[in-house]
Amino acid sequence: METNLRWVALTAVAPVAWGTNYYVTHEFLPADRPLFGAAVRALPSGLVLLALCRQRPHGAWWWRSAVLGLLNVSVFFVLVYAASQLLPTSVASTVMAVSPLAMMLIAWALVSERPGISHLAGAAIGLGGVCLMLLTGVGGVSVPGVLASAAAMLVSAFGHILAKRWSTSADVLASTAWQLTAGGLFLLPVAAVAEGPPPALDTPALLAFGYVALVATALAFTAWFTGLRHLPAGTVGLVGLLNPVTGVLLGTVVAGEKLTAQQLCGLALVLAGVVLGRPTRASRHDSGRPSAVNRDLPCQERSGEGGGRRLRS
Template identity: 45%
Template structure:
């Protein structure tokens, strides 16, 4: 019974990176071009405000700065860095550099959660990155140092946010929906001035673009990040981050099914390798090997062209 519950939690959490894998197709087919920061803002802030309106709970005490820090790491810094890397690196290189995220999480989990890294986790992270490279790395060209640093910083930012979300848990009586709303709102508010400074006024939107933004804000962001943060509370940080390769894999499948892109035998091999690493990453260590952060009590009533990577 416990094993079945764990599988359900993993499957629901996996829906988040699967949803993020559709971002590329939605952005290229429906949204205005060359507006990555506005897209990040339109995804994060409306979704956060909707969730806040639903839960009607604001942070208290130290959770004002904790929610702001998590929102900055998971949303506010992650989105701009991700898009910056995508526009400056050739082909799927941004996805390849970003796929080192599980290795960052393994290291940060040792530092902040007391979970000793294992050879299996390190090797699984390397294999996952190799599989993703076979799927998305197509174009050749000189590597831009700024793009590489941005991709590494984006992976490090999301990894740090994942581990700190696990370390801090949630305030007593506050569910993952409220925690998601706090982070999306904080992240969106951090992106807003940068978006208007760099890109200017919002673009004019037709019906297709408006529908695309609604999808990104609700399904791709509000629901997906709620599932992600909910999963962080119930799984280990390494389990959650090893679901990340599902995002570029989904982008490749959507590109093949909906955009007429082809999948070569090498790409199919890479998909199998990356998916195998994702499954291997869900195998936890023996009980007691790593301390888990307890789930907060729930008895108190509650008063992101763009890259083929998780975004």
């Protein structure tokens, strides 16, 4: 039980960091350069992780890195950047909180992880809390911003479960580095063509990009994919509800956004959903067995921490 709680605590680093990312992006980064912002967030973080792991893709991971980089990085980062600029911090982060239910359903289809009753109940309670936080009567909410945030949620839910399905044949740090690097390389030429030369950045913007790349991306994605390796997707998805909690609290404390009694009730429900979906003895037993996908893999790809053959650069 204690070991699994440590995995939950490690995984929680990701949604907390992502919750702060909305505020940092909204306040300090250029509003009219979503492609540039996404590229600068992805590529440096991927290169830092590559320097740490010193591994290059092998076998099927060349095309898998491209697919996951496109979903989890290129498309996702651009959508999140746009949502962060168009919406208040609290609204942008809470729309993403629908992801636990999406992750559970996709995990059921792709990795044969049937959601448990506690996970479904936690998702329902958490979503109820999200609705309370969103339906605050705040006027002027951008419809394109909400659509961008919802699209980011769906793309990331599918991409994260796809990464979980493929993760047995590569080290977590390496596969995260490959995804971020591939996504950044996809974005760089598109940003140059669509947005022109890079904008002039002042010191706060440079520091903000450093935080976004190293903390909200390199550290956060490594923690998140580690959690997906060791915990059921339903538990990881519910831990992701800490994203809106962080976004709302940060928006209130730092950005001066109003926190109502209705939002406080919503936050309490979100936290209750996270606690309800924590790993139990039954879920730990289930997550310890290979899924239908993993049972079909060769034994050498299921054994060891990283598994599979690795080529070092």
